[in-house]
Ligand SMILES: Nc1ncnc2c1ncn2[C@@H]1O[C@H](COP(=O)(O)OP(=O)(O)OP(=O)(O)O)[C@@H](O)[C@H]1O
């Protein structure tokens with residue numbers, strides 16, 4: 001009973017940490033979308049010169065843990081450049097999600113019927129024009145559910161930033177837990193926060209999906 | 216006038232076209248028939264370079280050879296409209312947008328102008344009232360008529376049709392063939408792969424029979440349907456009737 005009370009009264013004190021989690025996620029996803037679109041387009045290109053670097057990128061990033069990538073950026077690069085914790089987390093999350101989002105876009109682009117490209121080309125559109133006007137609008141729509149999934153994974157993955165002292169939800173929970181000796185309660189508060197945020201994401205994605213379905 | 220000389224096409228080891236020659240004059244309507252797998256679609260697709268024909272193949276329009284380079288090919292595609300068996304309408308665009316997108320994006324026509332053209336063409340195929348609908352709300356016959364309007368939007372010299380009615384329910388064939396017959400009457404140059412005999416009889420100036428990658432026989436509809444010369448053509452026509 002007393003624990004429950006503590007959990008409820010502690011919820012608001014994670015407000016700033018929750019905002020931080022959202023910021024890392026949003027910035028990371030934004031970068032990830034950009035990288036994902038570029039790499040995804042290179043990945044489906046006809047030219048090997050574009051395809052292979054994209055394949056290599058996806059191979060490297062998907063084949064190694066995000067935590068390792070984060071450490072390489074934050075600790076590993078210090079001999080060349082020192083990147084503060086927050087940007088390090090954002091960059092790592094962006095690069096990491098870029099690879100997954102590239103695969104989402106690739107799948108979506110390849111799932112569009114070949115006849116669409118042929119019809120566009122037969123109207124005299126160049127390949128890039130056809131991509132821009134005909135293929136991508138359809139592919140984006142089809143990618144939304146998988147993108148939503150990926151965003152939720154990114155939100156949870158942002159907790160790794162706690163390892164490099166970014167004061168997001170998990171770090172905040174651990175700090176309050178150890179200072180108050182109420183670890184379990186504080187971790188439950190963190191869990192509630194994550195559930196709220198993931199539910200919010202899910203809701204937004206559903207809205208987006210049904211919006212695109214009707215238009 | 217479009218001239219095809221020695222068109223060949225291989226898919227790996229499979230020789231699909233084995234040196235097709237065909238000349239289609241301005242205003243002529245040529246119907247191509249032939250058994251499944253004989254290369255009819257491949258031939259049409261080679262004409263507007265959706266497939267690249269083999270070495271030694273030559274395609275010329277009005278005496279000018281179309282070279283295998285981007286500029287020539289894009290130029291040719293503006294002049295050659297294509298209608299597909301499965302319509303291939305753009306599902307994320309309204310009917311009118313489908314018809315406007317070519318003129319706008321390729322010919323850089325102004326929006327108002329493209330809109331006017333689009334409505335005109337939709338009127339021509341009898342679908343002006345559907346201009347705000349999305350393709351998935353249309354019947355197959357309506358879809359194919361929109362696809363014809365879309366191809367016409369580029370004001371092509373030649374129209375290619377690849378079995379435009381074979382994906383349609385029988386009762387919807389007539390409306391599409393009707394639009395095609397009107398086009399033929401207006402003097403459009405057309406190459407049509409179809410097994411709709413009455414279109415061939417009504418509208419075609421010439422019928423070509425393809426078999427195994429070659430045109431094995433060509434002549435007026437009467438000649439081909441009533442008095443085919445080759446054994447293969449006889450067999451195939453018997454099957455159709
Ligand atoms: N992209 C491709 N790759 C490999 N083989 C192909 C390809 N396209 C067509 N073919 C083969 O080429 C042959 C001719 O095909 P095509 O589609 O031109 O025949 P068709 O005369 O149009 O037949 P149908 O009446 O069934 O449409 C077939 O054996 C087909 O399997």
Ligand SMILES: [Mg+2]
Nearest residue numbers: 255256257378
């Ligand atoms: Mg065919």
